[in-house]
Amino acid sequence: MNFSELGLCDELSQAVADLGYTAPTPIQEKSIPYVLMGRDILGSAQTGTGKTASFTLPMIEILASGRAKARLPRSLILAPTRELAAQVADSFEKFSTYHKLSMALLIGGVSFADQNAALSKGVDVLIATPGRLLDHFERGKVLLTDVKVLVIDEADRMLDMGFIPDVERIVGLLPPLRQTLFFSATLSDDIKKLSDKFVSNPKVIEVAPPASTADTVAQHLTWTTPKSKREALRSLLQSEDVKNAVIFCNRKRDISTLVTSLKRHDFSAVALHGDMTQSARLEALQSFKNGEVPLMIASDVAARGLDIAGLSHVFNFDVPSNAEDYVHRIGRTGRAGKSGRAFTIAAGDDDRKYVSAIEKLIGKAIPLTDGDTAPAKTSAARSEKPSGKASKSASGTASKSASGSATKSSSDETAKKAENGRGRGKSRKSSEAHPGELAPPPDCKGNTLHDTGHVPAFLLR
Ligand code: AMP
Numbered sequence: 001m002n003f004s005e006l007g008l009c010d011e012l013s014q015a016v017a018d019l020g021y022t023a024p025t026p027i028q029e030k031s032i033p034y035v036l037m038g039r040d041i042l043g044s045a046q047t048g049t050g051k052t053a054s055f056t057l058p059m060i061e062i063l064a065s066g067r068a069k070a071r072l073p074r075s076l077i078l079a080p081t082r083e084l085a086a087q088v089a090d091s092f093e094k095f096s097t098y099h100k101l102s103m104a105l106l107i108g109g110v111s112f113a114d115q116n117a118a119l120s121k122g123v124d125v126l127i128a129t130p131g132r133l134l135d136h137f138e139r140g141k142v143l144l145t146d147v148k149v150l151v152i153d154e155a156d157r158m159l160d161m162g163f164i165p166d167v168e169r170i171v172g173l174l175p176p177l178r179q180t181l182f183f184s185a186t187l188s189d190d191i192k193k194l195s196d197k198f199v200s201n202p203k204v205i206e207v208a209p210p211a212s213t214a215d216t217v218a219q220h221l222t223w224t225t226p227k228s229k230r231e232a233l234r235s236l237l238q239s240e241d242v243k244n245a246v247i248f249c250n251r252k253r254d255i256s257t258l259v260t261s262l263k264r265h266d267f268s269a270v271a272l273h274g275d276m277t278q279s280a281r282l283e284a285l286q287s288f289k290n291g292e293v294p295l296m297i298a299s300d301v302a303a304r305g306l307d308i309a310g311l312s313h314v315f316n317f318d319v320p321s322n323a324e325d326y327v328h329r330i331g332r333t334g335r336a337g338k339s340g341r342a343f344t345i346a347a348g349d350d351d352r353k354y355v356s357a358i359e360k361l362i363g364k365a366i367p368l369t370d371g372d373t374a375p376a377k378t379s380a381a382r383s384e385k386p387s388g389k390a391s392k393s394a395s396g397t398a399s400k401s402a403s404g405s406a407t408k409s410s411s412d413e414t415a416k417k418a419e420n421g422r423g424r425g426k427s428r429k430s431s432e433a434h435p436g437e438l439a440p441p442p443d444c445k446g447n448t449l450h451d452t453g454h455v456p457a458f459l460l461r
Contacts, residue, residue, distance in 0.1 A: 109278020
């Protein structure tokens with residue numbers, strides 16, 4: 001099956017070919033013909049399945065004829081987070097290279113003025129987060145009475161984030177005669193009930209069983225003690241061939257502590273969480289996406305939908321307390337047929353509960369890191385050949401590696417003391433609550449989880 005067989009025009013087939021897509025993914029194959037027919041869609045697809053193109057491509061085809069009038073967008077895509085909305089806008093731009101369609105992105109944290117200017121010229125596609133769209137509507141800058149196609153993306157996330165009342169209000173401003181494409185990572189009973197309010201006689205499309213994990217992600221679980229989690233993470237960063245990784249924390253406040261700790265250990269890392277300003281978030285994401293900084297320490301704001309090309313690893317510094325978040329987090333890697341590796345660092349009784357909830361949800365046990373699945377590489381081999389990426393880096397970075405390693409043991413001492421000192425504050429409580437913790441097991445390469453002192457150059461500041 002190729003894209004033109006789905007009913008897409010030559011220009012769109014060319015645009016996807018330019019991007020290197022050779023064949024449609026299952027969600028694209030199943031939904032594009034129905035969207036082109038004008039049907040409503042109730043779609044469930046895992047992140048990373050090519051869902052964005054499954055609605056943007058046929059929308060471009062539908063919108064290709066016709067013209068937008070000032071302040072009257074012809075279609076609307078609602079996304080729960082700024083990052084997701086920006087990503088959809090990015091895809092839209094790439095897919096519409098050969099079409100003259102206009103677009104506006106309405107997200108919070110950036111100036112109203114540019115968004116207003118775009119709206120006043122008239123847009124074919126409006127991509128927005130619900131709050132910012134309503135702000136514009138209340139200021140009289142946009143009217144939704146001309147919207148012919150509505151997309152509600154990541155509806156389950158909208159529900160979790162409490163955005164449904166805003167979405168309902170927005171949908172109330174739209175003409176009742178329209179096409180609605182409703183997408184959610186999972187189709188739970190709550191989501192199906194919710195979708196009834198928005199779609200009419202939809203074509204139901206499910207491409208993967210709810211909450212299943214992709215086979216392309218090799219999953220591992222490491223047990224340690226609460227106070228050894230940072231050390232366990234560093235050990236994994238050193239023993240794994242990490243090209244780029246998202247490291248998830250459950251609490252926003254722990255993110256900056258972890259970034260500081262990693263930097264103190266000479267790793268290069270940025271933070272991404274919802275309390276940062278929009279410009280700081282975009283800047284962090286940009287430096288991570290373009291490979292300047294290989295580690296991004298993030299909250300669940302980054303767990304859904306974010307598309308980072310060729311992400312090699314995901315680390316759960318904390319076991320997510322919501323089992324579905326696990327699926328979304330590890331789904332950042334192993335995307336579009338590439339393989340990826342995911343490690344979860346667990347410590348304490350609560351984590352036992354969370355891990356069993358996750359294993360129940362995904363229907364299998366997460367292999368311990370001392371399992372035999374990973375190809376064995378000796379640490380000696382790694383020391384001799386620090387990293388293929390290190391030699392690829394600029395020479396400045398490579399020499400930083402050498403000095404980073406050389407100075408590491410003394411800075412380790414200081415860092416450990418500093419961490420222990422901080423740990424005696426609030427976070428110490430968790431270790432007191434679980435005094436009889438397991439000793440760190442060996443990792444998947446058979447190395448004991450301790451700081452080997454060797455850090456791949458690529459990960460260094
Ligand atoms: P999405 O699930 O929409 O976030 O897409 C995940 C990734 O898959 C993105 O990097 C897309 O560029 C890529 N992708 C989408 N469709 C295809 C396709 N048909 N062939 C190859 N890659 C694709």
